[in-house]
Amino acid sequence: MKQENNAKAILAIAMKLSKPIAYLIILLVTYTMGYLIASSSSSPPPFSSISELTNLPNQLDHFRVTTRCSDRPVQPELVRQTILDRVFNSRSPYDNFPPPHVRDLLRTKRVKGWGSYGAVFDHLVRSVKPRIIIEVGTFLGASAIHMANLTRQLGLRTQILCVDDFRGWPGFRDRFKDIGMVNGDVLLLQQFMQNVVSFNFTESVLPVPFSSASALEKFCEWGIFGDLIEIDAGHDFNSAWADINRAYRILRPGGVLFGHDYFTAAANRGVHRAVTLFAQFHGLKVMVDGQHWVIDSS
Template sequence: MKEYHHRLPHNIQFLKTRTAYVIILLLTYAFGYFSAYHYRAPSQQTPLTPPLRAVKCAIDSFRVTTRCGDVVPAELIRKTVIDRIFNGTSPYIDFPPNHAGKFLREKRIKGWGSNGAVFDNLIRRVKPKTIVEIGSFLGASAIHMANLTRRLGLTETQILCVDDFRGWPGFRDRFKDVALVNGDVLLLYQFMQNVVSSGFAGTILPVPFSTGSGLEKLCEWGVKADLVEIDAGHDFNSAWADINRAVRILRPGGVLFGHDYFTAADNRGVRRAVNLFAEINRLKVKTDGQHWVLDSVNVN
């Protein structure tokens, strides 16, 4: 049988050589490389997200944008607060309520730094018609300020106490005599009892809400103060928020002050918030004992 030999064309034979193999491999690699570059190019020219930009620290993100209402005359502030919060009836009428009266002590006044010289110094100088206290607890400093205004003949002065009157988790470990009824700590009622027992029901009014919501509403209602004391939360975030809200209810040239400037927290708590606020607004911090004072504050 005759053997049949099929001869391949020269070009096909070349493709079977090692040189052809290397060339094909290089061409495949090059094609893949340029294809990938072409695929990526549009995303490099028109990124899906804008490039990162340097931003200021988070402090600038704290903006209080509530619009304050038209200023209420000082002589109408008490009525405004009673109308807005207590439906036009003083909370001291028919006080204490039956369910709470038996749990209250006649007078249970406790505070920290509540009788410092700063109160007398500022009230004598400012002669405030309206004082707002942020953080009141059992009313020690509010009652002290009421005593000072009476002694100085400032009989029309009103003191508004912004506090949620809930204390803090575990505070009853130190104040077991402040009653708890069905989960409701009777701190507001004991505060009011202290005010009534001290004879200042016509001078001191509670604003029983968180400092943030309370200050926001005072701003909306047009309530302005000549003197604002800040003594609620003692961490940086709480103090910073309270200061920035409180300054909006301060009359031009009013005085902002507070407690706990010198504490074990050093420059991580209240002092940091006060110093930063003063630096941003070009104010000078004065100290009076453990209290800080910002005079003639006029911040837009």
């Protein structure tokens, strides 16, 4: 009843305006009312109001990525050296690791993740057979180490690039009190590297210690593309939307995007909304594998 009253009020105002504007408003009201009524018994619609629908182009301006990707993709066998040259002064970050001032603050292994051992990893590694995996959101490296183990078992020569600022989040040490800190610098990167060393994956797992936005844009400029890209960093809509769009630009033709936390209490306000809206825009299908979402671009 309230929706009907709102519609009548808008129509009354529209009739006082010039006919072209009135027709436009009537069209938008009709479309939105029909959409809301059809969706009332199902999940929340992607657009909750007529103003959100009509302002969508302006909203998406805030998430538009303009970086130009290189038209010369780096060959998979050269990706590792490209990262070493551009990020680490041509030396492996694992050389002489760990440094003396943090050695006693690291645990031999401290592997922790969420959804890091789901069947989706085995399914995708077997089907895609990736040469390059890009993981956006790594924390302590549980899923990266799991994927490295899977590729090793299959005899694949896969390079895994782990994009993370390795800062955690405010208050995360309340839950991870054993992660050290030196002069305010939390030792997430160092513990991640220690985990990689412990599992003997230093040749196949490489950290890229920057924000997802800056790292993915540089990959685009440098011509580094992934066959399999996992998005598991920020879980709010803005972060997930930005990461997915940037990652899609560096996905090799026929590659696969996937990520965790498709079903959460955030529902239509977080990852679920970003993934669904992205798939709608690009005419792609979202598949579900446990708690993971999967978008196959082929």
